[in-house]
């Protein structure tokens with residue numbers, strides 16, 4: 001939640017009569033978080049935003065977090081998961097492959113090749129994508145929002161949406177997205193806010209770095225969609241509405257989809273190596289998403305810029321490598337995940353530590369997630385496991 005935004009036509013005061021230019025009454029729709037105590041937005045629809053009928057339970061559109069054998073029978077160890085081995089398939093919803101999960105979040109990958117022919121309304125968590133390659137247009141009740149490679153895309157829980165794929169010059173087959181289902185909700189780290197909730201001047205981003213959905217005409221076929229698939233408690237239900245779902249003429253508030261380009265994260269550096277928490281970008285109740293972007297490195301004359309070997313004994317660490325030269329890890333490439341479970345020492349591979357002395361900058365881009373609750377692997381994750389990752393330390 002970045003701050004107050006508005007789009008389209010609004011009445012002067014909430015909960016009062018609002019009519020369109022032709023005199024037709026518009027229907028208010030309050031979208032509230034934390035019961036009625038948290039952030040909220042208010043939308044105005046042309047038709048009452050109500051489903052018709054009981055809904056229909058449908059086969060899950062993508063694998064569940066615990067489908068198949070849990071990885072409890074495999075060793076807890078450092079791993080390299082290669083998401084390029086996940087086959088391009090399905091749509092932005094149906095093509096999802098959950099890889100790692102805990103009570104707080106699910107981490108997966110999506111490489112869509114087609115579009116979904118329904119609106120999806122996530123009920124189990126906020127959704128966050130990182131666009132490794134490709135792009136598209138998110139259409140939701142809050143309007144449209146274009147995204148491209150290098151963007152984070154945030155969709156609050158309970159918002160019906162559809163994603164149209166757009167080629168990035170290499171064609172739709174190049175779509176490759178990191179996907180999070182954030183069950184305890186996404187927040188900006190509280191230390192980045194001043195007492196009135198504004199982003200502090202020393203925060204690593206400003207409100208101008210975030211782009212919110214804006215009302216506008218969605219693509220014709222998307223504008224006509226009347227089917228919404230909801231997911232709640234990992235159950236999928238198909239609902240329908242008599243009128244098009246994306247019929248909002250105005251909204252305002254603090255809850256809305258947004259994009260944030262990772263390249264606009266302003267990194268902090270120190271005289272000597274700073275812990276990765278300075279790269280914190282988004283937080284949940286028990287996790288921190290960090291953005292590593294190209295930057296100058298530590299400037300002490302004897303600094304060792306490469307990360308020190310460490311045992312971060314309370315958190316599991318996942319890094320998704322996006323671009324550049326990954327100085328601390330041999331064998332990984334853009335599209336790789338590394339998983340370093342809590343308490344198991346890890347750090348740079350032999351030689352990297354020494355070679356980093358005297359370096360002045362790094363060109364790497366990566367997304368890291370630290371989670372307090374232990375992560376479990378899905379069977380699909382085990383299929384992406386690159387053997388002998390431990391050998392990179394020997």
Ligand SMILES: [Fe+2]
Pocket residue numbers: 310312317340346
């Ligand atoms: Fe680490």
